[in-house]
Amino acid sequence: MNGNGSADINITSKRTRTLVLTGLLFAVAIVVALLEGMLPPIPVPVPGVKVGLSNIVVMYTVFFLGAKQAYGISVLKALFVLITRGAIAGALSLAGGVLSITVMLIVIGFSKNKASYAMTSISGAISHNIGQFIVISLIYTGTNMWFYLPLLVIAGVVTGLLTAGILKVILPAVNKLVK
Amino acid sequence: MKFIKRTDFIIIAVILLASIVSIGVYTLVTKDSPVYAEIYLESELMMTIDLSEGIDRHFSLEERPAVIFHQTVDGTIRFEESDCPDKVCINAGALSIPGQFAACLPNGVILKIVSKDVDADSPDMVIGN
Numbered sequence: 001m002n003g004n005g006s007a008d009i010n011i012t013s014k015r016t017r018t019l020v021l022t023g024l025l026f027a028v029a030i031v032v033a034l035l036e037g038m039l040p041p042i043p044v045p046v047p048g049v050k051v052g053l054s055n056i057v058v059m060y061t062v063f064f065l066g067a068k069q070a071y072g073i074s075v076l077k078a079l080f081v082l083i084t085r086g087a088i089a090g091a092l093s094l095a096g097g098v099l100s101i102t103v104m105l106i107v108i109g110f111s112k113n114k115a116s117y118a119m120t121s122i123s124g125a126i127s128h129n130i131g132q133f134i135v136i137s138l139i140y141t142g143t144n145m146w147f148y149l150p151l152l153v154i155a156g157v158v159t160g161l162l163t164a165g166i167l168k169v170i171l172p173a174v175n176k177l178v179k
Numbered sequence: 180m181k182f183i184k185r186t187d188f189i190i191i192a193v194i195l196l197a198s199i200v201s202i203g204v205y206t207l208v209t210k211d212s213p214v215y216a217e218i219y220l221e222s223e224l225m226m227t228i229d230l231s232e233g234i235d236r237h238f239s240l241e242e243r244p245a246v247i248f249h250q251t252v253d254g255t256i257r258f259e260e261s262d263c264p265d266k267v268c269i270n271a272g273a274l275s276i277p278g279q280f281a282a283c284l285p286n287g288v289i290l291k292i293v294s295k296d297v298d299a300d301s302p303d304m305v306i307g308n
Binding site (some may be wrong): 037086088113115116117118119122126130146147148149150151152153157164166168 | 180181182183184187190191194195197198199201202205232265276277279301
């Protein structure tokens, strides 16, 4: 990689690579989220349902970089949302992101890495929705969320499959860039 | 790591089935209860509307004239128009089942369907404060 074979430099260079990659992925996550915001909203009768394309980036990070980096991207993205779209949107982003990463890590850990991309993605998407909904029901106390819970689960299945599919398609290209 | 496994399809089918069944059960259980719409502005209850009135009208809050609600004869209510950029509130469609809600966060307006027994002490419509 760097030709001199020194272990010290190798470790430093690996850490630098991870750092740079995490930064890049964070930038990509923000751009993807912004682009998605420009698309016309999906006409479904559930407030605020989105495909959550930036979850593709988060998923990639969980799979190939690590938990720390994934949480980092998620928290930074929530901060970005907080600055650009306000406190409520920021809280939603944070709750959804953190819960979804946690659940994906649990799924990967419990299945000893045997869970498929699709299943991991679906569990992440469902928990993302549920995390956001917990925040909504906390903010608007007394909101009865039972009507929406099954709809959010269904939406999670659909968007989870979609993001896993997109990740599958772009993965070879990404790996070529990163290696 | 595989993209999808055969067992995944079973898990997905079970999840979808459970969700659809619970929607059905919920709709049946709440079917006969009295239904009201509550409109909140910045977390403050501004209006309570009896959806069984059976009237068709358009109205808006005094404080937010650009946000127009549409109440229909068959007991639904929806955001008809709004000056917000994302139109999430309008996309939420017509609401009629207790627990449904639509929010226009840029305007701070929340529309909520509730089911409650008629309270003799409270007026059935409160406008402003």
